[in-house]
C-alpha cells in the first residue's frame with residue numbers, strides 16, 4: 001500500500017486522478033537545488049496546497065507536474081501514467097493551469113480565451129460555444145456582458161475567473177494553480193476563494209495550489225504541505241492538524257503565533273461538544289418552566305416549539321407570573337447551523353452579545369455552545385489528531 005495516500009482517497013475519484021511524486025529532484029543548470037528527493041501524493045479530488053517561504057521550491061514542484069520544468073531525477077505519476085514519459089503537449093491538455101496574472105491572450109476575447117483548449121483538441125464550433133457558455137456561468141461571469149470583451153476590459157477578479165474557466169474548459173482531471181489570487185486585493189481575494197471552493201465542491205478536481213500565504217492555505221486546502229528550502233516537506237497535514245499540532249519549530253513559526261485563532265476557522269462543531277441547557281416548550285405553563293429552571297439551577301432555558309425547533313429562550317426573571325412560556329419567551333438570534341465553523345459560532349456570539357449560541361440541524365435544536373464549551377471544543381479537536389510529519393511521507 002502507498003503510505004502517502006490518505007486511506008479514504010482512491011487513485012481515481014469521480015474522474016479525478018491522484019498525482020504521485022516519487023524521489024523527484026530538480027537541480028538547475030547553475031547547480032541550484034530547487035527540489036530534492038521529494039515524495040508526495042496529491043490525493044484524487046482533493047485540493048492540496050504547497051505553502052512555504054519564497055524560494056523553497058513550490059513553483060518548481062508544480063511546474064514539474066506539467067513538465068514546464070523537467071525533473072532531474074524521479075518519477076511523477078498522473079493516475080497510472082508516468083508523466084515523465086508522456087508527450088508534454090498532450091499532457092498539458094489533461095492538466096488545467098492557472099497562474100498569477102492569468103496569462104489570458106490579450107488580443108483575444110474572453111470567449112475565445114476560454115475556448116482555447118477545446119479548439120486545440122478539435123471540438124466542433126457548437127460544442128465549444130456551449131462549453132464556453134457553461135463555464136462562464138460556472139465561474140460567475142456573464143457571457144453576454146463579458147464574453148466579447150478583451151482581458152484588459154475586465155477587473156482583476158473577473159480576469160481571474162476567466163483564467164479558471166479556461167483552465168477547466170476541456171474538463172482536465174488535474175488543476176495546477178500558481179498563486180492564482182495574489183494579484184487582487186484582499187477583499188476580492190476572499191470572494192474568489194469562496195467562489196472557488198464552491199466550484200471545487202461541484203467539479204471535484206485534483207488541485208495543486210501554490211501560495212506563500214498561510215491564511216489562504218488553511219482557508220482553501222484539504223491538505224497542506226509546508227515546505228522549506230530545497231523543497232523539503234516539513235509537514236503534510238489537514239489545516240486543523242497543521243494549526244493544532246505543528247510538527248516542528250519551522251512549521252510553528254510559519255503558521256504564526258495566532259494559530260489558535262486561525263484554528264477556529266477550520267474546526268467544525270462536534271455535536272458531542274454541545275451543552276444541553278434546560279429545555280421548555282412554547283405551550284408549557286410558566287409555573288412548570290420555573291420549576292424546571294429551579295431544579296436545574298440554570299438562569300435560562302431554551303424554548304422549543306412542538307416539533308423540537310428553536311423558538312427562543314426564557315430567563316428566570318421573565319418566567320415569573322402566570323401564562324405560557326410562548327408569551328414570555330424572547331427570540332433567539334444567536335444561532336448557527338451545525339456545519340458552521342467554531343469561528344462563525346464565536347463571531348455570532350460576539351455579534352449578538354450573547355453568552356451562548358444555539359446550534360441547529362436545519363431548524364432542529366441540537367444544543368448550545370458557550371465560551372467554555374467552545375474553548376473545550378477547540379482543545380478537543382486536536383487531541384486525537386496525530387501529526388503527519390515529513391517522515392511519514394516517505395514511501
Ligand SMILES: Nc1ncnc2c1ncn2[C@@H]1O[C@H](COP(=O)(O)OP(=O)(O)OP(=O)(O)O)[C@@H](O)[C@H]1O
Pocket residue numbers: 028029030032033034052053054055056057058059060061212
Ligand atoms: N531557472 C532557474 N535557474 C536556477 N535556479 C532557479 C531557477 N528557477 C528557480 N530557481 C531556484 O530554485 C529555488 C526554488 O525556486 P521556486 O521558484 O520553485 O521557489 P518558490 O517556492 O516557488 O518561490 P516564490 O514563492 O518566491 O515563487 C530557488 O532557490 C530559485 O532561486
